[in-house]
Amino acid sequence: LTFHILLQLISWGILIPIGSILGINRSSLHPPLQLITTLLISLPAISLPHLFPSESYSSNAHSKLSTPLTLSLIGQLLTGIFLKTHTLERTTLRLGVRIVHGVFGRCFPILSWTQFILGGIAALGFCFGSRTGQCLAHFIMGSAFIGYGLTLMLMIQYGQSWLRRHKTSQDHLDCWVITVWGVVNTFTEHGVFFSAGWNWSHKDMQHTALGAFWALTGLLGIYQSRNARRSIVPGLIVMISGWVFQSHQQSIPFSTKVHGSFGVTLMAAGLIKIIEVCWDGSESSLSTKRQRRSNGIREMNAFDHITPLLLVIAGTMFMSSTEEQILLILKINMDHSTYLLCQVSVGSMIYLYFNLMSSLYRSTRPLDDQDREVDQNLSYSKQQKEEENDDDDDEEEEEGKKFEIRPGAGYQPIGSNLINS
Template identity: 40%
Template sequence: MRARRSLVPLAAVVVLATRPQLSLAHEHHHDGPADPSIPIDSILKLHILFQAVVWTILFPTTMVLGLIRHRLHVPLATVSLALTTAGYFFGHGHGGRSFPHTAHGTVASLLVFYLFAQMALGMYLKLHLSWKAEGRIRPVVLGLHGLLGKTFPILGWVQMVLGIATLQSWCFGGHLGQCLAHYIMGSSFVAYSVILLIMLKAGAGWLARRGRSQEWFDSWVICLWGLVNSFTEHHGGPWTHKDLQHTLLGVVWFFGGAAGIWTSRGGKRSIFPGIIIGITGWAMSGHAQALMLSTMVHGLFGYALMAAGVARVIEVCFVLNDRPTGESDTSPDPTSSDELTGRSDWSPVRAFQLLPPWLLTAAGILFMSATDEELRWADGNGIDHITWGLIDFSIAFFLFVWFNILLDLYTTSGGRYGARVSARSTTESGPWYSRLGQEGGGGIRNGGANGPRADKGGYGDHGSEEESSIEAESHVLFDEGDLDAEEIDPFDDERLQSRQAKVRGS
């Protein structure tokens, strides 16, 4: 009976995949931009609502539940698939305003096959087939299913951005290049914010085991991005001030990133990524635009980016005192990758450390909303830069709190083995974020953030065998490929329940 229920959403996906006349076009498609004077009907509004909820809320939550091996992962994935399927049909069955063929529709059609593949992989894992090649095939299917699931938030973000542009008929003709520049760069700042949050809350051990600092990775991205921008910002013809500014920003990023790579070798912290972000914000704050509204919004973006860069430098130099995140003041050698000298107590994220990622999120949203078409539309509707900025800050706050909710759901559930967290309650083990499992904060195991306890007996006191076993299963996001802990198939319900009962009995 359960198998039949799980086949229902799969059948819907198969119908979509085998009906190209539905997935590729419908009668409301035409050439040229949409007519904004024609209102959108209730069916299209349902399409927008369903897809926004599914791809912003449900699929990211499903991804986290999958990472922590939660029993609600499969039910929520099924509900999400059913809702996005309904939303897909709404998008092809509406009246009112009609739209041209766009990338939004093309990506939606490709996502049908993407969702079908993800559901098929999940169903295979739930069937628990017993055949000769299962031992070799199942790990591959499990890894592919997890990889596809982790890309859902990225796909949802891209598709929603394309959907907004389609709804407003933006980015057509000569505006495409500017849209791509703003949307890609703005999204990159938001992605950088997410990466910083992940590293703050769940990646300290991953960095320590590799003997690298966050700035080493940041500097490589900055350097390579600058190299590309140095040769792609001028498109022939006479050089303009904008061409020179954009090209020189690429040069600054290239050499500044190289300086960051060199100075962050050996796990050292570096101030240069923050300085480069600050310089970029300074340059953009004075970037002249055709409209006064556009100039003001670009200035606000520049100020947010400058503040992010300054805050990042303050965080590294004065909040952390050049130590890696997660290292305490009593660490013998916070930069050491040695198993003994590199251990230290886990310290919680300090309040100031949330400021740089928040400012990066705000800067990214501001830049994404600063294209010529968007601001001409805002100017035509009598919106000033204060109102526009408050709208952007509201979106940024929503995204920031949602990023933190998802990360905290992951970390407070014990990371990879979410259902098998320490038998000791979080109230006994200190702050709510001490999913790392140890009283007073866990030590770093192998340079990580959740190893043998550094309290009550020093680094050599690992507690009882049962505690050590529990602690080995309570680790953070990037430990998935690094530990020797026994792999648990999240779709093996019987074995999963047995392990949970064993941990609770400990």
């Protein structure tokens, strides 16, 4: 089992993401890396548990997901080999194979993350029976916060030109996602379209009200952020949601403290996002302010990292606050501060992983025509600024030569016939 987990982490957590990034950038290292990863690591890692007696591994969601995961991996390999042969160029069949190959590659991050989560649940024996619903809520919501943090980080670095081309803002997109999420949450927490009857539990009322808050406040943000305007509404929604979660009373005091820390982290993330919008100094995201670019990609400053990092940490905390996890922590006599430090460490490690993958993409990304134009404009602007500075220095030097210092006479124009008496 340990060898199986190690192989899965190496293949699906490291090598396959690296291969996908190289494939996006059309690197020559993409085909051999994916081939080696598939044949030598991924497929053995998936099939390893089946080599042991079946009674050692009960059927669960983790084992059932391995079949579509294996098929997608094999499909990715076969379509990649077909594309590498360069047969049937400029045909509809080749175009379809290329689309399928791209879909497989883009599904890997979601499938890998889901399989990792299900693997941890299966190893600990959680989320069976009546606890399944609570686990789904925590892991889906926690993954959503982590995904939101990742999306913000990527959009800050790579999405600014896309936002300008489509004349929209990140806040507008955020509000649409929040609104849709709120509508789904409102009409599913107490049964689909409130089909669970008239008896509402405490948590049903809490979660339904929270969904309505997201939906209606999201609509306000959609209106305010129209025409590529910035809006504080997404940050305000995150901050108020954190306050709500921080106020949630749980059946176990330890769990209440963990939920409270999660809520405070969300409140901090929302507040920083509001400050970022106000600090931008312009309502329009079309502004070129703070658009320092390298190779056509915006450089993130220290302040830009705060909100995505806090969202990732908050998502990690929420995923680790199910009732069964809390009971397990209580059994080993760990206090809540130590447990939260562990979650912050895991969240920081996840964010580090995001940054490493982003740096790899940036370092292997080829320059296209638009990027070359941006770099040329930046070089021209820098050269022009240096020439202006040189001209200013020359003017000051010429101005200084018009005067000379004579003892007892102060500054005297050069060539004057003033004679010291």
